[in-house]
Amino acid sequence: MKNIHFDLIDSTNAYLKREYTSLDSFTFVDASFQTSGKGREDRKWISNNNENLLFSFLIKDKILLQSFKKLSIGIAIIISKYLETLGLSPTIKWPNDIFVGDKKICGILLEGNINEYVAIGVGLNVNQNEFPNDLHHPATSMRIESKKEFSISELKNQLFIYIEKMIKNLNQIDVQDYLLTHNYLLNKKVMINNVIGIVSGISFDNRLEITIDKKKLLFDSGEVNIL
Ligand code: BTN
DSSP states (O other): OEEEEEEEESOHHHHHHHHGGGSOTTEEEEEEEESSOBOGGGOBOOOOTTTSEEEEEEEOOHHHHHTHHHHHHHHHHHHHHHHHHTTOOEEEETTTEEEETTEEEEEEEEEEETTTEEEEEEEEOOSOOOOOTTSSSOBOOHHHHHSSOOOHHHHHHHHHHHHHHHHHTGGGOOHHHHHHHHBTTTTOEEEETTEEEEEEEEOTTSOEEEEETTEEEEESSOOEEEO
16 A cells, blocks of 8 residues: 655646656555545546545556446445444445435545546545535534544554455455445435435445336436435
8 A cells, every 4th residue: 555645736646647657556646735626427536625635546457447336336335334333323325425424524536447446436435524514415523423622643654454355355355245334325315317216225236226117227327315
């Protein structure tokens, strides 16, 4: 595991997208502050300076790239499991957000091209106490949930080692088993791609399963709105 730290950068994902040819798999890049932090669906990821964990890591191994779908849900499961070791009770909101209660604690953004590399970007709310109230999802942090402050440097060292170990054993993670008990959307009424139904599960290849009039439909991607 190699770790590059920046006090200030545009975006750790953007850095890996620029530099991936000269970096090894499992290079972790983190920053205290990002000037152009990027979220999914072209949203911004805004985070106070030095209060949260903002990082991206690079995957270039062909075998892992071939299991891209599992990687996407797998990284959410890995971080969720890590948070459980710290006494939190997270759930996963498909496709790969992590929630505690009804608030988002962690967002994940995968970018790249699956023939060459993927940059996995993670924004984990750690010590931030207050969040703007115009966010797409209400937010929380590890500090708010556990009522204690964390050392960002200790946390990142532990988490990076944990992620590398767990990703190398990705095939041992039983996605469906974990999501039976950690699926934030399960049994909720949602709208996705203009279809309304009840979430009844996640398929083995990370598609959202919705039930409408006893018929099951699977969705690869799309914005999920809870009704
Ligand atoms: C989302 O939930 O919309 C995904 C958020 C991903 C944010 C992280 S912060 C570190 C990395 N660099 C970025 O610009 N984005 C990701």
